Amino acid sequence: MVLNNIEKLLEKYDNGETTLQEEQQLKNYFSQETVAPHLEMYKPMFAYFSKSSKEQFTKQVPLKTKSSLYYKWLSVAAVGVLIFGFFYNSSINNTDEYTQTEKELAYQQVKESLHFVSKQLNKGTEKVSYLGIINTAGTQVDYLKEFNHPLRRIFKN
Incomplete structure (x- = not known):
């Protein structure tokens, strides 16, 4: 009877219709030593889920953002270079270097x-x-x- 229940839960799991309690039943079943031979292929998957749920992120998360002052001055400098380029280019184009x-x-x-x-x-x-x-x-x-x-x-x- 337990095997029929597990097979029904697996079918629901494959369709994405299981609840958290039903998924926990599947994890408990596949964490046992003995599993039905035709269901052996699911054992590594649920073992991975159990292992990955215990993982924790241990690195320090920086909450203070870097100063955007550098980017502001960089954009001001870029605008200045563009304006200088436009004026310099217009003064050069006034002189005609090529003959007819x-x-x-x-x-x-x-x-x-x-x-x-x-x-x-x-x-x-x-x-x-x-x-x-x-x-x-x-x-x-x-x-x-x-x-x-x-x-x-x-x-x-």
């Missing part, structure tokens, strides 16, 4: 490189152009499905 011919040369080089990339991409699209033909063939095959249902075709008109 250098700008046109750079524009032509960028234009040539983009043209080269465009040609390479067009080569790639030529290789997959057959996919459009497959797509049109697929739609034509869909028309063949209508022959499977001749009555539908007749009554459509």
Whole structure:
């Protein structure tokens, strides 16, 4: 009778429906030396639960938080560096270092490189152009499905 009760409790335990008293009964049963052979697999699990429930945390927990003054000054310094960077950058951008011919040369080089990339991409699209033909063939095959249902075709008109 005890074994039937333990099996029912294990089923309830697996479904998460046991109470604390029922779990204590299971722990007591599996802490014994002799356990039913078909329930041996549960013994290490309940032994671990019994052992882990006795563990205690012994380290000192610091209750005083570290001063956040350091972080406040760090954020103030970061804002100062950003503001300095913006003003310094705007004063540098006012002077034009490049001549008109250098700008046109750079524009032509960028234009040539983009043209080269465009040609390479067009080569790639030529290789997959057959996919459009497959797509049109697929739609034509869909028309063949209508022959499977001749009555539908007749009554459509």
